Amino acid sequence: MAHPTRRVLVVGGGTAGSVATLSMRQHGVDVVLAERQTNWSTVGHGITLQGNALRALQQVGVADEVLAAGYPWDRVRFRSADGGLINEMPMPPLGGPDLPAGMGSMRFHLQRVLSEAVDASGAEVRLGKGVDDVLDDGADEGVSVTFSDGSTERFDLVVGADGIRSTIRGLIGIQEQPESVGMAIFRMEGPRPAAMTCSELFYGGPRYKAGFTPTSQDRMYAYIIDEDRRIEDYGDRPLHELMMERSQGYGGLWDEIRASMGAETLIDYRTLEALQIRGAWHRGRVLLIGDAAHACPPMLAQGAAMAAEDGVVLGELLGAGNDTEKVLAQFMDRRQRRAQMVVENSVQLAKWELAPETPGADAPGLMGRSMAVLAGPY
Numbered sequence: 530m531a532h533p534t535r536r537v538l539v540v541g542g543g544t545a546g547s548v549a550t551l552s553m554r555q556h557g558v559d560v561v562l563a564e565r566q567t568n569w570s571t572v573g574h575g576i577t578l579q580g581n582a583l584r585a586l587q588q589v590g591v592a593d594e595v596l597a598a599g600y601p602w603d604r605v606r607f608r609s610a611d612g613g614l615i616n617e618m619p620m621p622p623l624g625g626p627d628l629p630a631g632m633g634s635m636r637f638h639l640q641r642v643l644s645e646a647v648d649a650s651g652a653e654v655r656l657g658k659g660v661d662d663v664l665d666d667g668a669d670e671g672v673s674v675t676f677s678d679g680s681t682e683r684f685d686l687v688v689g690a691d692g693i694r695s696t697i698r699g700l701i702g703i704q705e706q707p708e709s710v711g712m713a714i715f716r717m718e719g720p721r722p723a724a725m726t727c728s729e730l731f732y733g734g735p736r737y738k739a740g741f742t743p744t745s746q747d748r749m750y751a752y753i754i755d756e757d758r759r760i761e762d763y764g765d766r767p768l769h770e771l772m773m774e775r776s777q778g779y780g781g782l783w784d785e786i787r788a789s790m791g792a793e794t795l796i797d798y799r800t801l802e803a804l805q806i807r808g809a810w811h812r813g814r815v816l817l818i819g820d821a822a823h824a825c826p827p828m829l830a831q832g833a834a835m836a837a838e839d840g841v842v843l844g845e846l847l848g849a850g851n852d853t854e855k856v857l858a859q860f861m862d863r864r865q866r867r868a869q870m871v872v873e874n875s876v877q878l879a880k881w882e883l884a885p886e887t888p889g890a891d892a893p894g895l896m897g898r899s900m901a902v903l904a905g906p907y
């Protein structure tokens with residue numbers, strides 16, 4: 530029997546969960562959003578939002594505010610380790626001609642804009658609330674959810690937007706787990722050198738790659754992609770000292786960036802991981818979206834874009850009033866191939882960065898083909 534989706538629980542209020550909530554609210558669906566953090570803040574690292582991410586954000590009405598808090602750009606520069614210019618390439622406008630090709634921003638700006646929009650959307654937001662169990666009784670009965678405070682409630686659909694270490698994924702018996710791609714990343718946030726006007730990537734240096742992106746008129750983030758070592762293996766040295774050391778050998782604006790690093794600098798270190806679920810991203814009426822379903826290393830800077838696109842598409846399909854099972858099948862049709870392409874190509878690019886002498890390695894070609902697909906409809 531047909532069973533339309535009237536009331537949805539979204540678990541996780543990051544990019545995927547927030548955009549899905551906004552899109553569902555636009556289409557008249559009742560949403561409860563449960564976010565386990567109490568203050569819904571995000572630690573502050575930089576993020577690159579490409580045109581297709583901006584297009585998805587525009588569809589849920591927040592692109593202007595996100596753009597106002599960031600630094601848009603339309604080109605990328607490739608450099609040798611000493612800072613010499615190899616190539617300057619215009620970026621394709623993946624979001625169409627009315628949006629910038631891309632922008633740098635800080636995650637907390639993006640999250641602030643999304644959270645405020647979710648609050649204004651009429652969704653019921655429950656902060657400090659996780660989910661301990663989900664039970665789909667099948668047929669038309671919906672899903673029974675046990676929250677971390679012991680309360681239970683029923684929903685027509687549960688959306689697990691709870692990130693790469695998703696609890697919901699485990700609860701519905703999907704076995705795939707994130708795996709290291711063999712690299713780690715140091716990321717720092719700091720003042721923008723005046724000459725930094727777009728993303729720049731440095732190849733051929735002592736580490737796999739280095740780069741930076743302006744995030745506002747005053748600020749930027751910079752990163753070093755390095756071997757995958759446990760941070761403990763470096764001893765108990767402070768992160769800014771380590772990043773300063775690991776960035777030696779990179780020139781150009783890196784001299785200015787290093788000079789700005791100190792004990793107060795916001796620095797993050799983590800292994801780069803990928804996750805791909807081979808089959809459907811749902812079991813019964815419990816669906817995974819965003820990093821919970823597909824996560825990629827940032828070689829194409831597409832993780833948040835895929836998360837946002839998932840959210841937009843889910844809202845559109847639910848708004849059409851179709852039976853939930855049909856919506857889930859349509860969702861997989863529209864999302865799986867595209868997200869899978871992003872994960873596979875990002876992992877391939879990571880492999881070529883690990884072993885640049887690999888016969889047939891063609892990073893620019895693969896990036897170009899990926900961008901051509903991403904510029905298309907989803």
Ligand SMILES: Cc1cc2nc3c(=O)[nH]c(=O)nc-3n(C[C@H](O)[C@H](O)[C@H](O)COP(=O)(O)OP(=O)(O)OC[C@H]3O[C@@H](n4cnc5c(N)ncnc54)[C@H](O)[C@@H]3O)c2cc1C
Nearest residue numbers: 541543544545565577659691692819820827831832833834
């Ligand atoms: C080093 C690095 C650099 C990156 N750079 C870029 C980039 O430049 N551009 C880009 O597009 N992408 C980038 N990404 C990827 C991007 O960050 C992710 O793809 C994106 O944040 C995924 O969003 P999400 O909403 O799916 O997950 P998340 O942002 O992880 O959000 C999940 C949310 O769920 C909440 N949660 C978790 N468990 C529970 C639970 N049990 N109950 C309730 N709430 C829960 C969490 O608190 C969190 O708020 C990068 C990733 C990494 C690791």
